[in-house]
Amino acid sequence: MDGFLFIDKPVGLTSHDVVSRIKRKFKLDKVGHTGTLDPFASGLLILCLGKATKLAYLFSDLDKSYEGTISFGKHFDTFDTTGKVLKHHDVLLHEADIKEKMKTFIGGYEQIPPMYSALKIDGQKLYDLARKGEEVEREARTVEINRFEMTSPYEHHAFKFVVDVSKGTYIRSLAVDLATKLDAYAALSELRRLSVGKYHVKDAKTIEDVSLEEILKMEDFFMETPFIELNDYMIKLVKNGVYLDERQIKTDAPFIVKDHNQNMIAYYTPCDGYVYRPVVIF
Numbered sequence: 001m002d003g004f005l006f007i008d009k010p011v012g013l014t015s016h017d018v019v020s021r022i023k024r025k026f027k028l029d030k031v032g033h034t035g036t037l038d039p040f041a042s043g044l045l046i047l048c049l050g051k052a053t054k055l056a057y058l059f060s061d062l063d064k065s066y067e068g069t070i071s072f073g074k075h076f077d078t079f080d081t082t083g084k085v086l087k088h089h090d091v092l093l094h095e096a097d098i099k100e101k102m103k104t105f106i107g108g109y110e111q112i113p114p115m116y117s118a119l120k121i122d123g124q125k126l127y128d129l130a131r132k133g134e135e136v137e138r139e140a141r142t143v144e145i146n147r148f149e150m151t152s153p154y155e156h157h158a159f160k161f162v163v164d165v166s167k168g169t170y171i172r173s174l175a176v177d178l179a180t181k182l183d184a185y186a187a188l189s190e191l192r193r194l195s196v197g198k199y200h201v202k203d204a205k206t207i208e209d210v211s212l213e214e215i216l217k218m219e220d221f222f223m224e225t226p227f228i229e230l231n232d233y234m235i236k237l238v239k240n241g242v243y244l245d246e247r248q249i250k251t252d253a254p255f256i257v258k259d260h261n262q263n264m265i266a267y268y269t270p271c272d273g274y275v276y277r278p279v280v281i282f
Contacts, residue, residue, distance in 0.1 A: 043193030
């Protein structure tokens with residue numbers, strides 16, 4: 001069973017929990033996900049099944065969109081309201097000022113990842129260090145914020161928002177960075193992932209409701225990917241994992257190899273000049 005499933009993850013489960021439940025539900029051996037969604041967050045989690053687990057990286061560079069709630073007045077160690085309160089300070093904020101500061105994030109900005117994250121430093125995950133009470137220096141990374149809008153009035157020290165971001169953006173850090181610009185404290189109190197690239201949570205199913213009929217099959221996923229057709233001799237080599245080169249194709253883009261019956265045989269990607277390596281053999 002090879003392909004992709006789109007799950008609407010509930011609050012309270014880790015991404016690994018979802019993978020485990022889908023494995024058990026459908027009695028599958030190989031299931032992975034394309035990007036961690038925090039336990040306190042809900043929304044779109046894309047799962048890879050079977051040979052598609054080798055393709056999880058294809059989703060890592062895609063933009064993502066979220067909706068959520070930012071609550072002001074307290075600073076948490078986790079940057080969300082599930083953590084421990086480190087500081088608190090009530091400050092009078094005006095909705096117009098918040099909106100004005102939100103605009104300053106549009107475009108690129110240097111963001112420091114939170115300690116409570118799965119990033120690794122010297123082989124150790126940051127959240128493991130954070131749970132031991134350790135804090136280490138993290139390098140700032142350039143992230144892109146394409147939209148950051150308030151979607152509800154600022155009431156009771158909180159407001160709802162929607163945001164479109166590039167890969168590697170931490171919405172928890174964005175909330176804290178916004179508060180810093182306002183000389184205040186804040187944290188995420190709700191977060192929901194709406195989309196990853198062109199894939200939207202409205203097309204996802206809950207763990208309970210999803211069925212194997214919802215799998216996005218490999219042939220549909222690669223429908224718009226360029227392909228080359230090779231002869232029977234080359235197809236045998238491709239099935240054995242041979243690298244291809246400029247004798248077969250000259251391109252800077254990944255492509256599909258098909259046989260004369262238009263069956264998909266393998267997915268290739270450029271690796272060195274006009275040399276191409278097989279990523280998945282179907």
